[in-house]
Amino acid sequence: MKVTMVGTGYVGLVSGVCFADFGHEVVCVDKDPAKIDTLNAGGVPIYEPGLEDLIAKNVKAGRLSFTTDLKTAMQGTDAVFIAVGTPSRRGDGYADLSYVYAAAEEIAGLIPTGDNSFTVVVNKSTVPVGTGDEVERIMAEHVSRAAFEVVSNPEFLREGAAIDDFKRPDRVVVGTKDSRAEAVMRELYRPLYLNETPIVFTERRTSELIKYAANAFLATKITFINEMADLCEAVGANVQEVARGIGLDKRIGNKFLHAGPGYGGSCFPKDTLALARTAEEANVSLSIVSSVIDANEARKRRMANKIVAALGGDVHGLRICILGLAFKPNTDDMRDAPSLTIIPRLVDKGAEIVAYDPEAMEEAKKHLPDIAYTDCPYAAIDGADAVVIVTEWDEFRAFDMRRVKELLNAPNVIDLRNIYRGKQMRALGFSYTNIGYPA
Ligand code: UGA
Numbered sequence: 001m002k003v004t005m006v007g008t009g010y011v012g013l014v015s016g017v018c019f020a021d022f023g024h025e026v027v028c029v030d031k032d033p034a035k036i037d038t039l040n041a042g043g044v045p046i047y048e049p050g051l052e053d054l055i056a057k058n059v060k061a062g063r064l065s066f067t068t069d070l071k072t073a074m075q076g077t078d079a080v081f082i083a084v085g086t087p088s089r090r091g092d093g094y095a096d097l098s099y100v101y102a103a104a105e106e107i108a109g110l111i112p113t114g115d116n117s118f119t120v121v122v123n124k125s126t127v128p129v130g131t132g133d134e135v136e137r138i139m140a141e142h143v144s145r146a147a148f149e150v151v152s153n154p155e156f157l158r159e160g161a162a163i164d165d166f167k168r169p170d171r172v173v174v175g176t177k178d179s180r181a182e183a184v185m186r187e188l189y190r191p192l193y194l195n196e197t198p199i200v201f202t203e204r205r206t207s208e209l210i211k212y213a214a215n216a217f218l219a220t221k222i223t224f225i226n227e228m229a230d231l232c233e234a235v236g237a238n239v240q241e242v243a244r245g246i247g248l249d250k251r252i253g254n255k256f257l258h259a260g261p262g263y264g265g266s267c268f269p270k271d272t273l274a275l276a277r278t279a280e281e282a283n284v285s286l287s288i289v290s291s292v293i294d295a296n297e298a299r300k301r302r303m304a305n306k307i308v309a310a311l312g313g314d315v316h317g318l319r320i321c322i323l324g325l326a327f328k329p330n331t332d333d334m335r336d337a338p339s340l341t342i343i344p345r346l347v348d349k350g351a352e353i354v355a356y357d358p359e360a361m362e363e364a365k366k367h368l369p370d371i372a373y374t375d376c377p378y379a380a381i382d383g384a385d386a387v388v389i390v391t392e393w394d395e396f397r398a399f400d401m402r403r404v405k406e407l408l409n410a411p412n413v414i415d416l417r418n419i420y421r422g423k424q425m426r427a428l429g430f431s432y433t434n435i436g437y438p439a
Helices: 010-021 033-040 051-060 098-108 131-140 162-167 179-188 190-194 204-235 239-247 268-281 287-310 338-348 361-367 377-381 401-407 422-427
Strands: 002-006 025-029 064-067 079-082 119-123 148-152 172-175 199-202 319-323 352-356 386-389 412-415 431-434
Touching (some): 010 025, 010 051, 051 064, 098 119, 131 148, 131 204, 148 179, 148 204, 179 190, 179 199, 287 338, 319 338, 377 401
Parallel strands (some): 002 079, 025 064, 079 119, 319 386, 386 412
16 A cells, blocks of 8 residues: 655654555655655654664665655555644644644645545544544545545554554554545554454544543543542552552553653643533533543642652752653653643742753753753762652663762652652662652
8 A cells, every 4th residue: 555644743753654664655744844854864853762763674675755745745645644733722722723724735636536546534633523524625625525535543652652552552443434445444454453453443523532532531540540649648558559459450450550740741631621622612511521631730730849848848959850851751752741840840949950861851951941951860869959750761760779879968769650669768768758658
């Protein structure tokens, strides 16, 4: 099959490269010539483990190429994927669909209209219910209805594990009731089909909603365990044991029950907001989703207070070492990262911040230009009055704790990701605070 991927952001690039690795011929298109130049020179504009090698392999095999020219990219194509951004619109939280509609207009002008020509236009961007209908309307203004079909095919890729999530998904969701489009989509995902991955074919609107419902449910699960963590701290229970105790029930499941500083990233905050807005428009109350949004925002703010309390109620003049800035490990993504809420609050309270992150420091500097950064975690720890773990990068788990203690000015560790064991930390002489344990 020949695939055109419009948009080489996170989703477009990973999906395009993985389709090429399945054996399809893929052309990735982006309006940004700098991005395309980088990709053509063998570089990767984002950080995702394994992606660079997979790009090199498929470019070498002649199945993957990059261009700014949509017209050439669409020649002879079976499926054009729209994988452009849908950021939250400033002010109202609605998903901004201008990039999706602009892509649809451009694609419409290039769809072949010969006798038997048929192109599937696949929406991979996360879009509110009904967007596919609008894309179809835009296309139909330019092209005869028989020449195309608009399909929804949401992605469920986690940053940092995206290649594995694409190649070994729990399921693939495809929103179309058109048999020709269904045949194309089946062929595209045939390698997964052979692995017995369930492919859920459904109505387009239902498929669009599945994406939001999945993210909102996962955000709810995290927020639920975060609330249990607060309760555990207050009543003297242990949240990790609670998570294990409930997670072994197959109806609940053990995933996404790690208590922490609140969820961040480019998806959960944006998608929960957009879902709430969609519901508002439809005059439906989604009280759970709205509460999750509020609780998560409040939690991120409260984390700064938790740090201050752990340090005796006043951080004025204290040097605090922040380890981990990205919203989660294995990414350089800073979007809605808890560190962006926590650090300015500590600065406001008079703390001096020294930060380290293995991948996200360049991104972080754009948001937090006035704090100090170091290239090595031990340098950040040296002379600090406290270490705060904000993101659970593996390299922090394997620290030489005796060295950490020697370097610190005062042996305070505040672990917002529960990566250390309280008993061991206390035995080593640390004053150790984590999430969801009695003090
Ligand atoms: C999320 C979903 O997991 C993907 O399935 C989805 O495709 C993607 O959004 C998307 O819509 O594009 P992602 O945002 O990359 O993926 O990251 P997650 O691994 O889901 O983590 C999101 C946030 O939740 C992070 O801040 C993480 O630290 C937090 N989290 C996650 C917890 O606090 N506890 C957990 O148990 C799990």
